[in-house]
Amino acid sequence: MTSALLELHGLTKRFPGVLANDAVTLRVGHKEIHALLGENGAGKSTLVKMIYGIMRPDDGHMRLNGEIYAPHKPAEARAKGIGMVFQQFSLFDGLTVAENIALGISAKMARRGLRERIAAVSTAYGLKLDPDRRVGNLSVGERQRVEIVRCLLQQPKLIIMDEPTSVLTPQEIEALFETLRRLVSEGCSILYISHKLEEIRALCDRATILRGGKVVGDCDPKRQSAHRLAEMMIGTTLVPPQRATFGLGPVRLKVADLTLASEEQFGVDLERVGLEVKGGEIFGIAGIAGNGQAELMEALIGERLANTPGAIEIDGVPVGAQGPLARRALGLTCVPEERTGHGSVPDMTLWENAVLTAKTRMKLATSGFIGMPRAKSFASKVVRDFAVRSRGIEHAVRSLSGGNLQKFVMGREILQAPAVLIAAQPTWGVDAGAAATIHKLLLALAQSGTAILIVSQDLDELFAIASRIAVIAGGRLSAARPLDRLTTEQIGLAMGAHGGWEAPPPQAEPADA
Amino acid sequence: MLRLEPRREPSRPMFYVTPFLAIGLTLVAGIVLFEALDKPPLAAMRLIFIEPLTSLRGVAELLVKGTPLILIAIGLAISFRGGIWNIGAEGQFTIGALAGGAVALAFYPATGWWLLPLMSFAGIAGGAAWAAIPALLRTRCNANEILVSLMLVYVAVLLLGSLVHGALRDPDGLNFPESRLFQTSLPILIEGTRAHVGFLVGLAAVLLSWVLLERHFLGFQIKVLGQAPRAARYGGFSDKGLTWFCFLVSGGCAGLAGLFEAAGPVGQLVPALPSGYGFTAIVVAFLGRLNPIGILLAGLLLALTYIGGETAQIAMSLPSATTAVFQGMFLFFLLAADVLVNYRPRWISKRSPATDPRAHSDAQVGTMRHLPTP
Numbered sequence: 084m085t086s087a088l089l090e091l092h093g094l095t096k097r098f099p100g101v102l103a104n105d106a107v108t109l110r111v112g113h114k115e116i117h118a119l120l121g122e123n124g125a126g127k128s129t130l131v132k133m134i135y136g137i138m139r140p141d142d143g144h145m146r147l148n149g150e151i152y153a154p155h156k157p158a159e160a161r162a163k164g165i166g167m168v169f170q171q172f173s174l175f176d177g178l179t180v181a182e183n184i185a186l187g188i189s190a191k192m193a194r195r196g197l198r199e200r201i202a203a204v205s206t207a208y209g210l211k212l213d214p215d216r217r218v219g220n221l222s223v224g225e226r227q228r229v230e231i232v233r234c235l236l237q238q239p240k241l242i243i244m245d246e247p248t249s250v251l252t253p254q255e256i257e258a259l260f261e262t263l264r265r266l267v268s269e270g271c272s273i274l275y276i277s278h279k280l281e282e283i284r285a286l287c288d289r290a291t292i293l294r295g296g297k298v299v300g301d302c303d304p305k306r307q308s309a310h311r312l313a314e315m316m317i318g319t320t321l322v323p324p325q326r327a328t329f330g331l332g333p334v335r336l337k338v339a340d341l342t343l344a345s346e347e348q349f350g351v352d353l354e355r356v357g358l359e360v361k362g363g364e365i366f367g368i369a370g371i372a373g374n375g376q377a378e379l380m381e382a383l384i385g386e387r388l389a390n391t392p393g394a395i396e397i398d399g400v401p402v403g404a405q406g407p408l409a410r411r412a413l414g415l416t417c418v419p420e421e422r423t424g425h426g427s428v429p430d431m432t433l434w435e436n437a438v439l440t441a442k443t444r445m446k447l448a449t450s451g452f453i454g455m456p457r458a459k460s461f462a463s464k465v466v467r468d469f470a471v472r473s474r475g476i477e478h479a480v481r482s483l484s485g486g487n488l489q490k491f492v493m494g495r496e497i498l499q500a501p502a503v504l505i506a507a508q509p510t511w512g513v514d515a516g517a518a519a520t521i522h523k524l525l526l527a528l529a530q531s532g533t534a535i536l537i538v539s540q541d542l543d544e545l546f547a548i549a550s551r552i553a554v555i556a557g558g559r560l561s562a563a564r565p566l567d568r569l570t571t572e573q574i575g576l577a578m579g580a581h582g583g584w585e586a587p588p589p590q591a592e593p594a595d596a
Numbered sequence: 597m598l599r600l601e602p603r604r605e606p607s608r609p610m611f612y613v614t615p616f617l618a619i620g621l622t623l624v625a626g627i628v629l630f631e632a633l634d635k636p637p638l639a640a641m642r643l644i645f646i647e648p649l650t651s652l653r654g655v656a657e658l659l660v661k662g663t664p665l666i667l668i669a670i671g672l673a674i675s676f677r678g679g680i681w682n683i684g685a686e687g688q689f690t691i692g693a694l695a696g697g698a699v700a701l702a703f704y705p706a707t708g709w710w711l712l713p714l715m716s717f718a719g720i721a722g723g724a725a726w727a728a729i730p731a732l733l734r735t736r737c738n739a740n741e742i743l744v745s746l747m748l749v750y751v752a753v754l755l756l757g758s759l760v761h762g763a764l765r766d767p768d769g770l771n772f773p774e775s776r777l778f779q780t781s782l783p784i785l786i787e788g789t790r791a792h793v794g795f796l797v798g799l800a801a802v803l804l805s806w807v808l809l810e811r812h813f814l815g816f817q818i819k820v821l822g823q824a825p826r827a828a829r830y831g832g833f834s835d836k837g838l839t840w841f842c843f844l845v846s847g848g849c850a851g852l853a854g855l856f857e858a859a860g861p862v863g864q865l866v867p868a869l870p871s872g873y874g875f876t877a878i879v880v881a882f883l884g885r886l887n888p889i890g891i892l893l894a895g896l897l898l899a900l901t902y903i904g905g906e907t908a909q910i911a912m913s914l915p916s917a918t919t920a921v922f923q924g925m926f927l928f929f930l931l932a933a934d935v936l937v938n939y940r941p942r943w944i945s946k947r948s949p950a951t952d953p954r955a956h957s958d959a960q961v962g963t964m965r966h967l968p969t970p
Contacts, residue, residue, distance in 0.1 A: 407832030425826040482605040
């Protein structure tokens, strides 16, 4: 075998109670795009944190170009030519692009001619960027470009990219892949972390598959089917959720002409948002993060009131001027995007968190006094029915892992037998098995007559369960289209098109899927 | 380099053990302190913490000093649980005494069974009204309630001073800045001492607040507001309504405590009436873990430092700051122990990977958790 750029030998990392990486061995060749594939919690992040010098392995060693490589901090990794683009951007909204880049690199590089070098790198790789714009006004795709340019300025030999496409439109993804391919042709290698199989098959030369902290496979992804890769990643055979055919009921959630100015400095104003969801229907809202989803969720939950009562109706009752309690009494339950601190109170117990939203519908209090036995039995039911792995309902929600918290919050809202369920990113952070379970439960809930609204950035998810999809962009919502008259490309274009499809669609009679 | 890492789930038993740990550390530090002052440490500790409990008079005084501390701290605990930092209980205490005292003086020299309830009501209303100022400014203008309520303490104290020099001055009092003696005073609990029924009211407040915080949905809403304001909005709880409730209850409790002080041990309005109970009650609230039962115990303990400190001052000619030093140490050791309950200290070698700002993100989230909650 030819010499590798980076070799990991038996890398092991233990956390209290968890073996995050178990003797991981991996080679990244020169000019190679190497995929690191695995579910949430498979140990991908821990592994790259060790490569980037944020953590140190408990056992094993690394070699870079054949020499022992043991970075103590990210600055050392960068000095050795390893760069990383994080999933969570570390940018300051109030500063310009150039200022943000200057903050993230060594002081020596930040001095003179930085703007010229930013311009040079961004034109050379097709990463359009204006160094003087404020980051707060950039789209998510542009923010990612800032991170990539910052990384490229240090002329890395290996770039680690952590789930770079989760916030991009299909067109932006294609542009990103172009850039990456160009980088590789110039001698750079890329370690590409993802759980999106099609992307990996389109982009990567080799793939290492992690499961439960161990390497379970090493293959050429172009020669494997996506199905086979998924099975290696998950370890069991996946059955996609079956959609039953059933009739739709009357309109249960109606939003008409909802206009709301944002309270935040870099927030998005909602402009004349309108939609109708019938009983039995799953309505999907696609869109890139930060295009008004958070504001729409606030308005639907009732955290912010609409300007007119008729802007939001539940089962024909106008609730635009009423808060969350009144809306819940009418049967609206919801799962906000941020589970910790918004959908739940981290330092309260599981059963107390059940009281947070289920008090009215599940009658968890009588004349103001909390009925603890009822609350506890409801919380236990959520834990049981949704297979929430917890240390018990008397423990703080803080002790749950992200995926289990997600299951708990989803379960709490679903088990209230809602008339309308609104969920943002319903399977964010849960593993594929749990995601399939949640999808199945959502479909069953729809079948029982609930109107379901899903706001998600994950197009695969929307295509799997929604029957109609609309796209939110710049605070405007496009008309909804039934699934069978929709392609990923159309959605991608609409994501950048501010509230409309390229060609006006034939108007939307909800299709019986 | 020592680095603090947030614990995933802070230990619940430790949460209740730390106040006792803080008391123990305070006692040890006290012994060292007295040794440094060349006073016999064990004798001094005995004088402060045990001597007062050996006589009926001492126990009665404990109740007298404990009553305002407990009553105020109960109100503050409710407010602190909701993340409302009312620091101005001393001012609300003063205005409560002033309002209730003014009622007593307005009816002078009448007496009757109705006068005391009326005074109490005026005391509660006065304290609540004073707390309504920061409540209004916070809910309307988003003003910082810590600053506003704290500054209003000085306004209240000066107002009391000017009124007892002026409108409320005893006309037969040889121009001393004092009001007349009230014709009505609180019924005495233990014959021959100053212990009054206010203590029973304090016990009732302990009980009621426990039910509110541990069993009632209103208390639940307050706790959610304090721990996760966004979750409170999601739950549909009115943050403005809860903010008002917290201010009015804590102000009302402090006002009632003020009236009890004026109509109980003091018996009139004097400029020196506000003697720091409103501030000491903050220590009581935290030492008691913002838990009503804990506050009852912590209130009695701090009352003990008042009495014991005075005794020790006289008997061993210790500085008058002794009491304040002990109260300060209680709070200091408690907060220090809390840090260790919430964070795990770890030695990290100098060349540490922790220098990257990204690696700190966990620790930063950790520092946002200001208050442990039972």
